[in-house]
Amino acid sequence: MSINRRDFLKLTAAGIAIGAFPSIAFAGSELLKKKGQRVVIVGGGFGGATAAKYIRMWSNNKIEVVLVERNQQFVSCPMSNTVLGGKRTIKDLTRDYGGLKKHGIKLVHGEVTAIDSEKQKVLLANGHLSYDRLIVAPGVDFMFDQIEGLDANVADASIPHAWKAGAQTVLLRKQLESMPDGGVFAMSIPKAPYRCPPGPYERACQVASYLKKSKPKSKVLILDANPDITSKKGLFTAAWNELYPNMIEYRPNAAVLKVDAASKTVKTEFEDVKADVLNVIPPMKAGAVAAMAGVASVDGRWCAVDFLTYESKVHKNIHVIGDAVSAALPKSGHMATSQAKVCAAAIIELMQGKQPDQNPSIVNTCYSMVSDSEAMHVANVFRFNAEKQAMISAEGGGVSAKRSEQEGALANYWLENILDDVLG
Amino acid sequence: MIKQYLFVITCAVGLVLPAYTAQAAVDSHARNLAASCAACHGTNGHSAGGTPVLAGMDKALFVGSMKDFKSGARPATVMHQHAKGYTDEEFDLLAEFFAAQKR
Numbered sequence: 001m002s003i004n005r006r007d008f009l010k011l012t013a014a015g016i017a018i019g020a021f022p023s024i025a026f027a028g029s030e031l032l033k034k035k036g037q038r039v040v041i042v043g044g045g046f047g048g049a050t051a052a053k054y055i056r057m058w059s060n061n062k063i064e065v066v067l068v069e070r071n072q073q074f075v076s077c078p079m080s081n082t083v084l085g086g087k088r089t090i091k092d093l094t095r096d097y098g099g100l101k102k103h104g105i106k107l108v109h110g111e112v113t114a115i116d117s118e119k120q121k122v123l124l125a126n127g128h129l130s131y132d133r134l135i136v137a138p139g140v141d142f143m144f145d146q147i148e149g150l151d152a153n154v155a156d157a158s159i160p161h162a163w164k165a166g167a168q169t170v171l172l173r174k175q176l177e178s179m180p181d182g183g184v185f186a187m188s189i190p191k192a193p194y195r196c197p198p199g200p201y202e203r204a205c206q207v208a209s210y211l212k213k214s215k216p217k218s219k220v221l222i223l224d225a226n227p228d229i230t231s232k233k234g235l236f237t238a239a240w241n242e243l244y245p246n247m248i249e250y251r252p253n254a255a256v257l258k259v260d261a262a263s264k265t266v267k268t269e270f271e272d273v274k275a276d277v278l279n280v281i282p283p284m285k286a287g288a289v290a291a292m293a294g295v296a297s298v299d300g301r302w303c304a305v306d307f308l309t310y311e312s313k314v315h316k317n318i319h320v321i322g323d324a325v326s327a328a329l330p331k332s333g334h335m336a337t338s339q340a341k342v343c344a345a346a347i348i349e350l351m352q353g354k355q356p357d358q359n360p361s362i363v364n365t366c367y368s369m370v371s372d373s374e375a376m377h378v379a380n381v382f383r384f385n386a387e388k389q390a391m392i393s394a395e396g397g398g399v400s401a402k403r404s405e406q407e408g409a410l411a412n413y414w415l416e417n418i419l420d421d422v423l424g
Numbered sequence: 425m426i427k428q429y430l431f432v433i434t435c436a437v438g439l440v441l442p443a444y445t446a447q448a449a450v451d452s453h454a455r456n457l458a459a460s461c462a463a464c465h466g467t468n469g470h471s472a473g474g475t476p477v478l479a480g481m482d483k484a485l486f487v488g489s490m491k492d493f494k495s496g497a498r499p500a501t502v503m504h505q506h507a508k509g510y511t512d513e514e515f516d517l518l519a520e521f522f523a524a525q526k527r
Contacts, residue, residue: 054459057467334463341459345452357453361509363460365502379502381460381509396494396508400501407501413474418463420472 028127032106037063037351040122040131042112042289044069045077047322047336048137049100049422054344056103063351066106066129068122069097074423078333079369079415080165081199084173085206087372093165099423115293117315133347135310135319136295136303137336138287139164140195146283148258158261161281163195175277176207181215183276188223188256188266189230190283193302195323195331198231198378200224200281202368205236208244209371220248221275223268225255231330232368232378232399239370239403256280286324293318302326307384307391308356310343319343329382329391330364337422338362360384362391367411375411376400454517457510461518464502469522480527486519487512 039055041048044067052067076093083090097107114123115134122129142161144151155161160168160175176185185207189200204220211218229236229250240248258267265274285301295303295312303320304313310325312318321343322336329335339362346356365379380397400407458469461478465471469478478486492498493507510518
């Protein structure tokens with residue numbers, strides 16, 4: 001709860017500053033001269049990049065799109081657990097934004113410092129960007145203050161969450177390489193909802209895959225804050241028992257309360273666990289930009305939207321897509337791209353004074369690599385239900401009958417195709 | 425570059441032929457539906473590999489395949505689960521959209 005209050009105070013402070021000193025708050029000049037209708041998108045991950053491309057493509061390049069992204073390069077979170085297993089390097093998952101520029105998307109690499117929903121401006125350190133419509137696609141941020149002894153610096157230095165692919169993924173892999181045979185790799189999973197429901201269980205498989213080959217006396221310990229495996233339970237249990245017998249230990253209802261970085265010890269309600277390599281995945285909330293825009297209204301964590309347009313329920317002309325959305329939908333890269341396309345189509349229609357598609361459907365296909373070569377999936381179509389004002393899973397969705405090398409190959413092609421669809 | 429070039433041509437043709445324009449307007453729902461296929465089958469059905477290219481696919485072949493996935497007549501790893509989420513009318517819309525895409 002302290003987080004909510006603090007965010008609220010921060011927001012209020014920003015609001016007061018904007019209200020009282022508008023000329024100071026937005027003293028910087030317009031970074032890009034605005035001519036026609038403009039959509040500004042904050043966040044160039046799966047969701048934001050897809051929205052950028054599809055707004056350009058579907059508006060015949062008529063709507064100006066400015067994409068604000070802090071990183072110079074795109075790193076795919078999907079499949080990044082295979083860096084821990086050793087099948088891929090982080091470089092294999094890294095792409096540049098050159099493909100988007102070919103669509104005429106204007107890329108601004110920078111950090112958003114505030115959003116003025118009244119004046120419809122996004123503020124950066126060196127100026128601002130005016131918008132007709134804003135898409136907030138910030139992914140997740142970590143609620144470090146929920147775990148004593150853990151913060152962003154500790155995560156960067158010694159207890160990586162590696163839940164955003166990048167430097168921490170590489171650090172975690174190095175820690176595994178340095179671990180002695182017979183060591184313990186302990187990981188913790190936060191209470192749902194969190195990014196990528198099957199991801200932690202896939203990670204356990206990838207780590208076990210590496211350890212089985214290189215350090216077979218070692219253990220993988222999963223401390224899950226949830227009462228049970230949250231995704232593909234039967235398939236993961238089978239993979240653990242059949243591929244990595246006696247290596248993976250699963251403990252439900254084991255939320256991590258405290259971390260001691262020096263001794264690599266975590267405290268749960270029931271026990272202290274000492275590990276050789278510690279991977280604490282903290283609870284998550286919508287990325288900070290959502291709070292700046294004042295749209296993270298659900299528990300101060302997630303953003304309520306209209307599923308026909310992804311427009312925020314709080315502020316007009318601000319849309320939210322991807323992990324930041326409050327919905328009974330998996331927080332996955334694929335889901336973010338699906339939402340982005342519905343949002344892109346709706347924004348074009350709204351800007352043209354037309355009614356958006358009243359019957360949208362979206363899909364999610366999510367593969368989990370359980371070894372170097374084998375994968376399994378969960379696939380669903382979700383359709384808009386007008387009565388419930390929600391996206392509801394259609395009949396027929398579900399998981400693989402069994403893991404297979406065929407699906408492992410399909411998973412690799414999935415990555416190639418989705419990256420091409422998002423960035424190409 | 426090639427894709428953009430084709431897109432320009434498609435738009436130009438659309439401007440010249442009223443029938444084409446009318447169809448393009450009606451089909452924005454089909455276009456939105458078809459966008460769901462892109463993650464695995466590429467933008468507008470131009471697969472980057474590993475999955476069938478849907479762009480330019482014969483309508484009867486598309487609809488027949490989807491119906492067989494839906495009924496289970498054709499075994500699949502993933503497609504039966506997606507096919508069951510759509511109606512036969514939507515198969516027709518999707519088929520029409522993909523058939524109209526240049527390969």
